[in-house]
Amino acid sequence: MTEKATSICPLCGGNALHFAECTDYAVSGEDYSLSRCPDCGLIFTEEPPSAESRQAYSKLELELYRADNPRRLLDRMYYHTRFRNIRHKIRIVEGMTRIRRGHLLNYGAHSGYFSSRMEDRGWTVTSLEEHHEKRVFSLEMFHHRMMDLSEAENLPRASFDAITLWHSIEHQEHPGRLIRLMRDLMKDNGLLFIAVPNTDSLDAAYYGRHWAAWDVPRHLWHFNVKSMMELGRQNGLVLLQHMQMPFDAFYISILSEQFGGSRHYILKGMFKGLKFRHASRRNRSKSSSIVYIFRKQWAPLP
Numbered sequence: 321m322t323e324k325a326t327s328i329c330p331l332c333g334g335n336a337l338h339f340a341e342c343t344d345y346a347v348s349g350e351d352y353s354l355s356r357c358p359d360c361g362l363i364f365t366e367e368p369p370s371a372e373s374r375q376a377y378s379k380l381e382l383e384l385y386r387a388d389n390p391r392r393l394l395d396r397m398y399y400h401t402r403f404r405n406i407r408h409k410i411r412i413v414e415g416m417t418r419i420r421r422g423h424l425l426n427y428g429a430h431s432g433y434f435s436s437r438m439e440d441r442g443w444t445v446t447s448l449e450e451h452h453e454k455r456v457f458s459l460e461m462f463h464h465r466m467m468d469l470s471e472a473e474n475l476p477r478a479s480f481d482a483i484t485l486w487h488s489i490e491h492q493e494h495p496g497r498l499i500r501l502m503r504d505l506m507k508d509n510g511l512l513f514i515a516v517p518n519t520d521s522l523d524a525a526y527y528g529r530h531w532a533a534w535d536v537p538r539h540l541w542h543f544n545v546k547s548m549m550e551l552g553r554q555n556g557l558v559l560l561q562h563m564q565m566p567f568d569a570f571y572i573s574i575l576s577e578q579f580g581g582s583r584h585y586i587l588k589g590m591f592k593g594l595k596f597r598h599a600s601r602r603n604r605s606k607s608s609s610i611v612y613i614f615r616k617q618w619a620p621l622p
């Protein structure tokens with residue numbers, strides 16, 4: 321632990337305290353400081369590098385997306401759980417909106433798997449993705465054209481039934497500005513779905529600085545239920561519900577075991593992931609990742 325440094329919480333203006341030193345295990349091996357605000361619960365990465373440097377991780381992901389028959393056991397697991405994860409997301413979006421063929425905006429669409437599945441189901445899907453390689457991948461793989469994030473400003477206001485940010489907001493430099501824009505793009509009875517890792521999760525407490533979902537410096541913001549509610553409240557949104565993302569606990573636990581130097585990290589991670597997932601079923605606020613479902617502040621309940 322280094323000496324306690326204080327900085328101002330960018331969400332509520334409270335005095336944030338030094339929380340931990342975390343290592344970028346996935347790419348650079350460099351250490352980054354995290355600060356935590358005792359008032360709203362937000363944890364944030366201090367002095368992250370430029371946006372270009374933070375993109376280094378995307379190339380690794382794309383190699384995995386392209387592999388039809390990945391060789392590594394961990395890659396194979398990722399490959400198979402991805403489809404179950406997409407089915408789960410579809411159930412959440414269609415279940416909460418009670419819509420089958422609406423207008424969807426998928427912000428931070430990654431490789432386009434979720435967007436293309438929603439299109440197959442009859443949704444009109446607009447996808448925004450910052451990485452050029454992923455936009456090319458989506459076009460080649462699914463014939464689904466994605467736009468650059470900068471196009472978000474030009475989209476028609478109040479036109480989307482559902483907006484999804486799957487593990488995207490933690491990468492954005494200005495989350496409040498983004499949420500306000502998303503709110504403007506939603507129909508009055510539309511819903512906003514935000515999935516992020518949960519700093520109050522059982523796996524975060526167990527793995528500490530080795531918790532893979534810190535993912536510094538790519539993740540700039542680290543939320544719990546309280547700080548996510550505050551982010552929504554400040555930007556004219558009301559939290560309707562929050563739900564577990566059931567498959568994230570496994571992947572995060574396996575990676576965390578690996579980062580912590582465990583010899584049998586796949587087996588140990590699977591076992592721990594199962595335990596964390598089971599235990600957090602009784603308390604969603606302790607889930608590895610959470611999907612938050614927001615509506616506009618003055619809109620009638622759906």
Ligand SMILES: [Zn+2]
Pocket residue numbers: 329330331332333334357358359360361362
């Ligand atoms: Zn705060």
